[in-house]
Amino acid sequence: xxxxxxxxxxxxxxxxxxxxxxxxxxxxxxxxxxxxxxxxxxxxxxxxxxxxxxxxxxxxxxxxxxxxxxxxxxxxxxxxxxxxxxxxxxxxxxxxxxxxxxxxxxxxxxx
DNA sequence: AAGATGACGCCCG
DNA sequence: CCGGGCGCCATCT
Numbered sequence: 001x002x003x004x005x006x007x008x009x010x011x012x013x014x015x016x017x018x019x020x021x022x023x024x025x026x027x028x029x030x031x032x033x034x035x036x037x038x039x040x041x042x043x044x045x046x047x048x049x050x051x052x053x054x055x056x057x058x059x060x061x062x063x064x065x066x067x068x069x070x071x072x073x074x075x076x077x078x079x080x081x082x083x084x085x086x087x088x089x090x091x092x093x094x095x096x097x098x099x100x101x102x103x104x105x106x107x108x109x110x111x
Numbered sequence: 112a113a114g115a116t117g118a119c120g121c122c123c124g
Numbered sequence: 125c126c127g128g129g130c131g132c133c134a135t136c137t
Contacts (some may be wrong), residue, residue: 033118055118
């Protein structure tokens with residue numbers, strides 16, 4: 001997970017959902033945020049919400065926008081121009097349809 | 112164990 | 125565009 005985030009090059013961005021999916025956990029967008037919190041050294045500013053919007057709140061949101069613009073990322077109003085700056089992760093076929101942190105614990109959803 | 116929360120995502124009006 | 129609601133998963137109290 002953290003590796004996926006580190007893989008985002010400077011001047012590019014990604015979204016929680018995309019990072020999670022790239023890491024092999026399509027349903028764990030939420031946990032990406034946690035990883036960012038517990039893992040220092042990650043380019044947290046390059047991770048945005050869906051559509052390229054800053055999900056952060058308060059001053060951190062301003063920080064994030066500032067840092068991104070410093071890297072060359074342009075904003076379209078409140079969002080980032082995803083069509084240009086969204087980083088495409090390499091096609092990982094590590095389809096881990098399991099839970100986020102427990103590859104073995106498969107939760108049979110509903111059915 | 113149950114309830115509540117979180118830097119989320121998607122659908123509906 | 126905005127607001128509201130529901131689902132998802134892990135962690136904390």
